[in-house]
Amino acid sequence: MLKNGANGCINLDLMRCLCAIAVSLGLTVSVVAQEAVKNDALWPERERLEHFLRKAKITDRKKIGTGITNPEKVTLEMDGIVMNAIYKKVDKKHDSWRNEVAAYQLDKLLGLGMVPPTVKRSIRGRKGCLQLWVTGTVMNEYEESFPDMDAWHQQVSVMWLFDDLIANIDRHLNNAMVSPGKRLMLIDNSKTFRIQKTLLNDLNGVGTGTHARFWGVEYDADRERYDTHYPPELIERLRTISKDDIKKALKKFVWGRNRGLVSDRLELILARIDSMGQAAYRRETAPPLGPPRSAH
Ligand SMILES: Nc1ncnc2c1ncn2[C@@H]1O[C@H](COP(=O)(O)OP(=O)(O)O)[C@@H](O)[C@H]1O
Ligand SMILES: [Mg+2]
Structure with missing residues (x-):
């Protein structure tokens, strides 16, 4: 199912589009393709991508x-499929590749689909x-506008x-x-x-020019608090995950107090969300959580 694009990358958009067309024409599509369409919000290629990496x-x-x-930047090849990845080996106390994998694991636990698939891998023993x-495009170079600013704000809030x-x-x-x-x-x-x-951001971005730029504001002299809001299913998920879930997700990569504090900060986050009341859910038609539509 993974297609080899012109630049050697898979094109999930193309795959989904072809499946959707096939289904609408009453054609039979493979089970893998149907699954991919149904599970859109959970980055259906995740496991295959992790395996590939x-x-x-x-x-x-x-x-x-x-x-x-x-x-x-490394190039990888398996069964005629070529993809690129970024390899990091830095491993200091406050800056480590381990945190990259941990962040991905937590993104998965929350069902966000915002951190690209990331796995542990040694290269030449390192x-x-x-x-x-x-x-x-990195945000610093992004010059287009967003067609749905409210949807963008929700992603920045998350x-x-x-x-x-x-x-x-x-x-x-x-x-x-x-x-x-x-x-x-x-x-x-x-x-x-x-x-x-x-909470470093206090669930908001008040304070710096960087945060204003993320919100789509060029310069914010007053340093306003922004009107952050979240998909209801994310808030629900945050309320239901346990300390144990967090421990399982992070155990190979983050230890001791650093790990315990994740659960403590989750409690602070939930208290802040409670204090926001209905405003935390303000957007009525929340876009689904999930991966970028084009993950190639
Ligand atoms: N997963 C990725 N996909 C595409 N580009 C990436 C990815 N990760 C990093 N980059 C690019 O490489 C740059 C450097 O990577 P980064 O992880 O930010 O390293 P550093 O810790 O040295 O800042 C990023 O600013 C971005 O332009
Ligand atoms: Mg960087």
Whole structure:
């Protein structure tokens, strides 16, 4: 089912589109294709992508040349399918590839689909992680407008909430990307899971120019609080996940107090959401959570 695009990447949009056309014409589509259409909100290719990242042969490695952790862009190949990934091996106390995998695991637990698939992988004996290379534009270079600003604001709200949960001190405009389908993708989650007892964003973005730019405001002299709001199913999920769920998701990558504090911050987040009342759910027709429509 994974199609090899012109740039050597899969094109999920194309796959879904072909399946939808086939179904509407009454044609038989394979079970895999039907599943993919039905489970749209959960990044249906996740497991296959994770498997690919773990097992595919590495055919090329290049230093990216930007950023401070010296990541590399690698090319992977398996069964005639070629994809790219970013490889990180940095492993310091406050900056580690382990946090990248942990952030992905937590994104999965919450059903967000905002962190691209990321797995542990050693290359030539050096431990690190591989994250799927996605197309899109880093926010810093994004110049288009958003056709549905409210939907965009909801994604930014979720990003600030997620960053509060994982104690991310590094969500600047080069560490978030906009997919061709206008989905917000959260890359570079290595500086996270700190000993942080408070919510760094207080579920909002007040304070810096970076936050205003995320909200679509060029300059915010008054540093207003923004009107953040969340998909109801996310709030529900946050209320139901247990300490144990968090422990299971993070156990191989984050330890001790750093891990325990994730549950503490979740409690703070829920208290803030409660204090917002109905405003937390303001958007009536919330866009589904899930991956960028074009994850290639
Ligand atoms: N998964 C990804 N898909 C596409 N581009 C990426 C991805 N991850 C990182 N990049 C690009 O590489 C740059 C550097 O990667 P980043 O993870 O931010 O490293 P650093 O920790 O060194 O800042 C990013 O700003 C972005 O342009
Ligand atoms: Mg970065």
